[in-house]
Amino acid sequence: MSIESYGGNPDIVAAREEIQRVAFEIKLCAEELTAWPALETLLSDPIHQLKFRIAAIGIEQKLHRLHTHCILAAENYFTIEAQIQRRFEITFVPELARIISQLIIGPGWQVDRNVKADLVSEQISRKPSSISTILDRLWELSSKDQPTVGIDLLENSAGSKTAIVYIPGTQSFSFGDGSNPLDMASNIQAMGQANQAASEKAVLLAIGQAGISSKDEVIFVGHSQGGMVAGNLAANPIGFISAGLITFGAPLAQLRNLKVPVMAVEHVNDPVPNLSGKTNPLKKNWVTIQRLSNKSESNAVMFSHSLKSYKNTSVEIDSSSDVGVKNIKSQLLQKVEGTKPSKSFEFRISRAFR
Template identity: 30%
Template structure:
């Protein structure tokens, strides 16, 4: 299996590729402006000024050239080949999105071919699959997904408590991920008493029911559609809040949220809305467009050939408190790319996250896990996120 790659989470590297390119362009403009000062007509305006300028200009131009070269090297070395392709696709998609007239110029047959290629690619073991989905996803009217879900009658939800195994305090990302690596579909909440007060570690599962109607789990297809459409009131999010209420969560409690797939979208939404969230881990979730507090430590674990994170239509931003760890998940002959989304696969990748020495991962991992380091374990409870019987 391929090795782990990561970006973000490092205070010394906080410029996205687009920002590096913008700075490079600006440096080029400065160079050209200074060269214009050497033109004969410019020299006639302020002789003493230009004599002074001539003395320092050669060294200044050399320094600017070195800065531009440094930006180029940083851009090419920091971003992997996969990231460069994804960046190019994202840039193309953004251009089309920002210029509606381009959409009209592209023949309908081309859009059909793109859709067909994306569907076919979904059954191949390539990173290009997810990149195509990400580019296509950026063109989808995602806000309409919420309208689509609204044709399905809304349902009441409840969080029914079930027996929960009492496990040791997790000290690794792998230990946290393994607690979602089961078929229960339950929301798990663990309490920890620290010197600064109580911390609740909340585990949110993935989609349990792929039918838009019927089924008992609140983590259903309807919630997927609503979350992609940025709805604030989904079955799954209401189930998560119901579980916290049943546990006895208080406004003074700090929360660490861990979510897989749909659970990652729910966790991201909760983190956007609640200032008491002090840590977030998303696993195989489309959260690139989330707007978190800049101080919130976020760790996203993704597979480069998993189409689900790509549904966000963008790549996760490069910021000092958001680290993204990704790798290509090898798929056996005859298997589909869906294998890359399995929580069991992510459990293996989480172990690589723990073993990584990348500065951004180490920093964010330490900030999140350090919140409960040495804490006293309190009660652990699990809740079934159910739709109430009508």
């Protein structure tokens, strides 16, 4: 199945309600024209009134056609949005996650007080040229034995840096009692609010250790939990300039204040993006891309959620002619145009207890 998308097109930003409002106004005009009570003026100026009434018949027909076409245009454009609406809008999911986060720190629970980001590798960075190459780098980091965050620095002519931060998905099913911060506890905390999850705190620590400053731009890339963490950091920048966000299989709809270019890649049969309980917004800076993945694409138990399956989707994204997809992809890749490779860091992140 080929990809489908909505959002990301600055020329189509009106919601269905606005299009229907225009259609309603057109219908009112047609009704008023039909009900024109001008019998008295017909007697006083019959020639002009007859001409007007003859012309009004054609105008009324055109108005009715415009009304119909507005309704059809709204339905046709929002077909994908209507498909996305198959998700139940459970608006209390983030609030529920915050409550659970508070319960986690109750009596009897081990809670992380410290996180670490240990530098394990430093090489020359590679400048990405496509969404597919960006996913390759994320896949490379996600395949490592230890929880590893990658930060690739690129130098700008002005002396500042552009950084791409890669964050893997969930790797442990523990609830805060293990050293790997990419666990279920961090999933709940990241959904609840920003700057709470151990994985998020560790990524922020790695960003600081990579030498990123307040004048440097950062593009975040994440899979699953890594996408949630990436979204929180992109929406709440601390010590850097947020410049873009790319997520694969991540619940992201709970974040409504994202102002950077956003590319949310989801599989129709991947349940994880649904965990936000909401639908991604229709915005000119945010494109949601969907595809139905096949079991043959990955041997993972949840094949639709695996990066191997999302790799095929990324290839289709790079060849897509959809306006919204092209707009957001262009905005993201333009951030690295004209830059030079610099340093590439890999940090092993971990949770510590007191």
